Amino acid sequence: MDNSQLAQEWFDIAKIDLSSANHLLTMHPRPIEIICYHCQQSAEKYLKGFLVLNNHEVLKTHDLVILNKLCSEYYVEFKIIEDECLRLTDYSVNVRYPYPFDLNDEDMNLALKDAKQVKDFVLRISKDFINRQ
Numbered sequence: 001m002d003n004s005q006l007a008q009e010w011f012d013i014a015k016i017d018l019s020s021a022n023h024l025l026t027m028h029p030r031p032i033e034i035i036c037y038h039c040q041q042s043a044e045k046y047l048k049g050f051l052v053l054n055n056h057e058v059l060k061t062h063d064l065v066i067l068n069k070l071c072s073e074y075y076v077e078f079k080i081i082e083d084e085c086l087r088l089t090d091y092s093v094n095v096r097y098p099y100p101f102d103l104n105d106e107d108m109n110l111a112l113k114d115a116k117q118v119k120d121f122v123l124r125i126s127k128d129f130i131n132r133q
Contacts, residue, residue, distance in 0.1 A: 010049030039115035062092030
């Protein structure tokens with residue numbers, strides 16, 4: 001399997017995470033923490049997919065800031081989504097355990113927006129990279 005096919009597998013799973021987050025919006029009460037978690041997971045997989053596309057080893061980390069910096073080594077414009085990665089990183093672990101994490105609809109809506117921005121950016125850049133190969 002070539003890198004573009006493997007990257008597409010990462011992107012497909014990322015899409016499912018973001019779709020899951022959007023589907024959970026229909027629940028009452030809304031599981032805000034889990035929606036934010038799926039947003040982080042989606043962004044993580046899009047970033048890892050881009051790294052795979054560039055033949056980079058996939059790190060076992062949930063830190064989107066680290067992943068974004070690695071992506072920046074291949075395409076400097078990843079700095080554009082630096083803030084989104086920073087905001088989403090906290091949702092990787094903390095929201096899954098019984099730690100006090102007071103989230104509200106505003107946090108959830110921002111997480112959804114951030115995840116979509118990461119998705120749109122990575123897919124656009126990845127398309128350019130695939131076309132160059």
